[in-house]
Amino acid sequence: MSDITIKIKDREGEIHEVQAPTDMAMNLMEIVRSYELAPEGTVGVCGGMAMCASCQCYVVSDHELPEMSYDEDLMLAEAFNVKDSSRLGCQIQMTEDLDGLEVELAPEV
Numbered sequence: 491m492s493d494i495t496i497k498i499k500d501r502e503g504e505i506h507e508v509q510a511p512t513d514m515a516m517n518l519m520e521i522v523r524s525y526e527l528a529p530e531g532t533v534g535v536c537g538g539m540a541m542c543a544s545c546q547c548y549v550v551s552d553h554e555l556p557e558m559s560y561d562e563d564l565m566l567a568e569a570f571n572v573k574d575s576s577r578l579g580c581q582i583q584m585t586e587d588l589d590g591l592e593v594e595l596a597p598e599v
Contacts, residue, residue, distance in 0.1 A: 494589035500527045500551075501595050510584045517594065519545035519579035532598050538580035543569035544581035546596035553591050555582060570599045 492511040495524060496554060498521075503515055522545065527533075536542035537553045540561040549555065557565075559585045562581045565570050576596065582588070 491587055494584065494586060494591070496521070496584075496588065496591040496593070497550075498522060498525075498527055498547075499592075499594040501543075501598060504556055510588075511579060512574070512584050512586050514584075516584050517580050518547065518582040518584070521584065522579060522595065528595060528598075533595070536580075540565050540578055544598075546571070546576055547579050547593040548573050548575045548596060549577055549591070549593055550592060551557060551592035553588055555588075569596075571596050 492512050494512055496508055496510050498508060500505050506527055508525050517538060519538055522528055522533050533545050535544040543565050559581060562578050566576055567579060
């Protein structure tokens with residue numbers, strides 16, 4: 491079992507340093523929900539299917555993430571408040587190489 495440390499800036503600007511397991515096939519959206527870093531029903535509305543962009547975040551650190559899937563790219567093309575660093579949290583799997591990852595939750599639409 492191996493946990494990584496990630497920093498998540500919530501929608502109020504508070505930074506949370508949290509532990510994320512890498513052995514449970516969790517994604518960033520699930521980590522945000524498990525630590526209750528956003529009001530219930532405002533993150534992961536589609537259940538992690540890359541169909542709503544409610545888990546959009548901005549990657550602040552210089553971690554190299556896996557290439558964006560076609561579905562994620564399509565969803566971000568229709569989302570609000572998109573930046574060059576935007577990704578869907580549901581598409582970022584927790585792996586050991588993401589130790590130290592820093593993200594900011596995009597504003598709720």
